[in-house]
Amino acid sequence: CTLLPGQHLREKELASKLNVGRTPLREALIRLAAEGKVLTLSKKGYFTLPLVEWALLDSYAVGRNALTLALSRTSADRVYRTVPVMNCLPPNLQFEQRQHSWKLVKEHRIARLV
Known part of the structure; x- marks a missing residue:
């Protein structure tokens, strides 16, 4: 799975590509956001960081x-x-x-x- 800088991370698509459930994916995204490795925007979702x-x-x-x-x-x-x-x-x-x-x-x- 290749992610581009600034890409919107849609949970359903990403869970399907990675062959994982949405709950573990959501927990991973929350952790990545807490570590500053992905952006989280209120009511818009998660995004990869710009390059x-x-x-x-x-x-x-x-x-x-x-x-x-x-x-x-x-x-x-x-x-x-x-x-x-x-x-x-x-x-x-x-x-x-x-x-x-x-x-x-x-x-x-x-x-x-x-």
């Missing part, structure tokens, strides 16, 4: 994923740069070093998970 809106949604997802990856790498780099510097501190700062080292280890573990 421009799909492109914007995809670009936001790509940007969010790139930012997440960049932030995780930045945190790991920060840990690797900070630990050697802390090891060079004078003995009178060892207490402060121990106090902050737990945070660095925690950030490193989180960065590896991401």
Whole structure:
């Protein structure tokens, strides 16, 4: 089943093409509308998004994923740069070093998970 951008989604036709009942189809359309993947217009029904809106949604997802990856790498780099510097501190700062080292280890573990 091929849907075009901006196409009106008629429940009866779509249920027939997809070989599903109208109730599960309606529930799926409600969920897609809640996720912003189809438009719902009062008393007019459901419509596929115009192509421009799909492109914007995809670009936001790509940007969010790139930012997440960049932030995780930045945190790991920060840990690797900070630990050697802390090891060079004078003995009178060892207490402060121990106090902050737990945070660095925690950030490193989180960065590896991401």
